[in-house]
Amino acid sequence: MGSSKFPFAVLCRGSIVGVCYGRNADDLPTPDKAVDLIQQHNIKYARIYDANIQVLKAFANTGIELMIGISNSDLLPFSQFQSNADTWLKNNILPYYPATKITYITVGAEVTEAPNNESALVVPAMHNILTSLKKLGLHKKIKVSTTHSLGVLSRSFPPSAGAFSSKHALFLKPLLEFLAENQSPFMIDIYPYYAYRDSPSNVSLDYALFQSSSEVIDPNTGLLYTNMFDAQIDALYFALMALNFRTIKVMVTETGWPSKGSPKETAATPDNAQIYNANLIRHVINDTGTPAKPGEDVDVYIFSLFNENRKPGLESERNWGLFYPDQTSVYNLDFSGRGAVVGMPTPNSTWCIASSNATQLDLQNAVDWACSTGNVDCSPIQPSQPCFQPDNLASHASYAFNAYYQQNGATDIACTFGGTGVRVDKDPSNALFPSVQTLLHRSLCLGSDAMHFLNCKLVYFALQAMITACI
Structure with missing residues (x-):
């Protein structure tokens, strides 16, 4: 899992940092220009949410490792008939692979949060996609999983008390068995921003931004937490361990911070977005792991490449981008992680x-x-x-x-x-x-x-x- 100690070098194995390339907007540059932008910033990993032909072609021969998605609306046909999975793979993967370096397929996204309960369709669809990959001899090169929100947990604090919601038990048991059997990661979307926004009296901004000068102690384990990101990942690891799934690794398929919000979203600023993402990158590529999993790789994908003007909801929903649609930066971000920790003393100065x-x-x-x-x-x-x-x-x-x-x-x-x-x-x-x-x-x-x-x-x-x- 992962590629390099520094996410965009090839010295040795370690955690990686990628970017989510969402396209829920009507003013974005062409896929070719978007991929050029990704390459200019030496980003080697990207997540897309469908199998758009033009996007897949744009990533060809770039060496960028690509995670592609199957939407929730496609779960029903994929779960019902093996032939639908075979046809999709034949039409959407084979023509572009391996020139386009596809490494993950996500089958559905945050289904437990969807208005229509489609969770029962996920694992059958995953099995059919895996069977199709096996027919083509690609099952060891392309991993199959699905993404979740933190809402899949009923409890996340303290981390050692992390537990999956019992209402998702029928969905989770076969899913976790699938992931363990096929060495696929548990994919989670983690947003400390929402935890702070929705409960500022319980969560400090510095704790959410990786710049806390104090520690939160887990009373059950004595582990010390200096940021919410680690605490949320460990809550998931403890939930997995409680069900005796100790070999499944956690991958963060979305995280980030908005640069603009509605009047009540005072923490949604360019400065805070820069601090969060810069410190996130540096934290991840140091491979320090988390308090419960020291030294463990944690692969993350930052959401998102562009601001997306068609996303519904509060103002912040349309302002998660690292770049404006004209390809200028919303704020400066060092993707190598070798620069100074934003919001903290400059390394090597003390x-x-x-x-x-x-x-x-x-x-x-x-x-x-x-x-x-x-x-x-x-x-x-x-x-x-x-x-x-x-x-x-x-x-x-x-x-x-x-x-x-x-x-x-x-x-x-x-x-x-x-x-x-x-x-x-x-x-x-x-x-x-x-x-x-x-x-x-x-x-x-x-x-x-x-x-x-x-x-x-x-x-x-x-x-x-x-x-x-x-x-």
């Missing part, structure tokens, strides 16, 4: 290291916490690993503290460690790692950009070999 006043016992306790509950990958400070030398507790603690600090937004609270951590604004690498490996340690051990690579074994072992050569 570091978190062990306080010289801390006792050895307090330092050890803090390191133990950071390397376990804090979800820091502490393997580089183990014996014979790149950041083990110098072999003293202060250096090891500084590594662990800084890793946690950078992964959690470089905020004041992320450098407390019971009073054993201290923030500094001067790069401490030379003082902490005064050896012939300094240059490598500066990039590997304390540079926040390098935190992106710590779990990337190809880069990790390449650097380790270089260190050995230096010695």
Whole structure:
């Protein structure tokens, strides 16, 4: 699952960030121009909501991995007759594949939210689509699933109490069995914006925007949450675990933030949309995972490419786009995720290291916490690993503290460690790692950009070999 550590590079496997290309508008550029725009921004993954011929042709020979949709209105014929699925695949997939790199087919969208209850049709339709793919030998290259809203859960807080709604039980049981059997992801559309808009007294804006300086504690697990996105994903993972489906991965097929809204939608602004999506991208490609699933890939698709003027509802519904129909940006967004965290201190401008006043016992306790509950990958400070030398507790603690600090937004609270951590604004690498490996340690051990690579074994072992050569 996924492609690269940075979503648009090819260094190693990891989480990916894509974009949803909706077309519910009458003023959009042609598909060719839309795909050109996607390529200009080095976006390698896209989701479309139907099998429009012109759109499929536009993605041909681009290398962009495409998720295509079957609408709810088509569920009935697809669920009733295998021949309908065979014909659709023959007419809508085969003429364009593999030049158009189709990797997922979504059968229906958020059916539990639809006015007509079509959920009973989803799994039979999915089976028929899968059978058609098997006939063509494509079932291992194109995965079949369906998308859901968070409304599929009856409870999502605290995350450990996450549970599926019992009213969807007859739909969910065969669906989850299908996903587990075919290694397909559970696709969820997650919108912290709505949680904040509808309940601002219970949800802080900073928590929704990935820039909270405080943590929400799950009382059942002790896990700490600094953003709503992680909490909602973990609620889904706990709901899956409660039904004993532990192998199904979660994929976020829609998330984003509107840049404009009705008078009562005060949080729908370009600044907030930029903050949410920029911090989302950076959070995802760091591959820190979530508190309940540390290090787990989380693939996300940002909604959406364009503002769509034909969408009904409040003003915000027509203003989720990253771009205006004239292809100009609604706000600046770094799709690589390597820029500064929006709304937070600039990475590498501050570091978190062990306080010289801390006792050895307090330092050890803090390191133990950071390397376990804090979800820091502490393997580089183990014996014979790149950041083990110098072999003293202060250096090891500084590594662990800084890793946690950078992964959690470089905020004041992320450098407390019971009073054993201290923030500094001067790069401490030379003082902490005064050896012939300094240059490598500066990039590997304390540079926040390098935190992106710590779990990337190809880069990790390449650097380790270089260190050995230096010695």
